[in-house]
Amino acid sequence: MYTQGLDSLGADCLHTSASERAALEQRFQSKVDAEERIEPKDWMPDAYRQTLIRQISQHAHSEIVGMLPEGNWITRAPSLRRKAVLMAKVQDEGGHGMYLYSAAETLGISRDELLEQLLTGAAKYSSIFNYPTPTWADVGAIGWLVDGAAIMNQIPICKCSYGPYARAMVRICKEESFHQRQGFEIMMTLSRGTPEQRRMAQEALDRWWWPSLMMFGPNDATSKHTAQSMRWKIKRFTNDELRQKFVDITVPQAEFLGLRVPDPDLQWDEASQHYRFGTIDWSEFQQILQGNGPCNRERVEARQRAHEGGRWVREAAMAYAEKRRQRETQAA
């Protein structure tokens, strides 16, 4: 269950000696090694808790900010069918954000704190959502590539050692598959269309290919958190392993569409049975993480505006609930 005894959270650290702590840590690690799940009120090392709060909240923020680039196209979707589908997809992203915030809250952080971290820019979200969506084809490319990369990242998290995160991820993965397929369908329609539509599809692939590969995070050699996260079974595959899997399944899909992957170094390697691909421009990734991507400021401002604009609604709902409670007490 998700409810939490916040008052009991710090108690372990305050009253346990170093040797008791070592014993607790050992018991924790052997549970993880035995593929048992850790649940909210179980003892866990503080670093495990903090790592999960950081990862789950970044994931939640990514879902919420991820509603913006596609939401941009809802009013201009080319048909009623496309519009209904896009609205359902963007609603799903909102729902995924909610599942994840509620999982993060089981670790002892409040929803308000989480939102504040997003709105003040203290928290990060996926770099991919700082790119713009100039054409309808970008909506297709996002579904196909960005959601495809997200699925690749998220499926192993369904087996994460932390129960609430794993369960949220099972729900998310079930819903994510529709996102990817509707995106591929858009790309398929465009790539079988007029020369101009084909060009739109190609340009969208050109824009989203490299940022999608960056979604898997830094190369293993430079990734700070990988080893510890794998020991804790928060992570099951390294960034490079997942990136390679993504390239291997996506290149044939691009070929099916008759589109060209924008990488001159891309080639099939018969010996390893994998595609070899070019070097990623990590300076671009770093720039975006530092807040200098094409849309960083716009995205956070849009969230701040929504939060401020909704303030009176939240307060009025609370006031109304309070008034009703008082009326019921008086009547009783």
Added chain:
Amino acid sequence: MTGATMTQQQKQWPLYEVFIRARSGLEHKHVGSIHAADERMAIEHARDVYTRRQEGVSIWVVRSADIVASDPADADALFEPAKDKVYRHPTFYEIPDEVKNL
């Protein structure tokens, strides 16, 4: 608690745990939690967040603060009474193979 945090707490929509019955014949099952100003809003938010694909025919919500839970740290002692009572399971009893329907 100071006055300031008190006001902050009151402004925050309380947390509700959400339980969904997938179809009649099945029990309600915990699916997650939701924030809402009151019970009715909690049901509506639970519908929007947890049943977008017809996952349920009935929803329960309960204030998270109202749930009483056992402490996992006490689990050994709490569940100890059942540990030495293997005779509560049918496999405890050895019955010859030739006896049927037992």
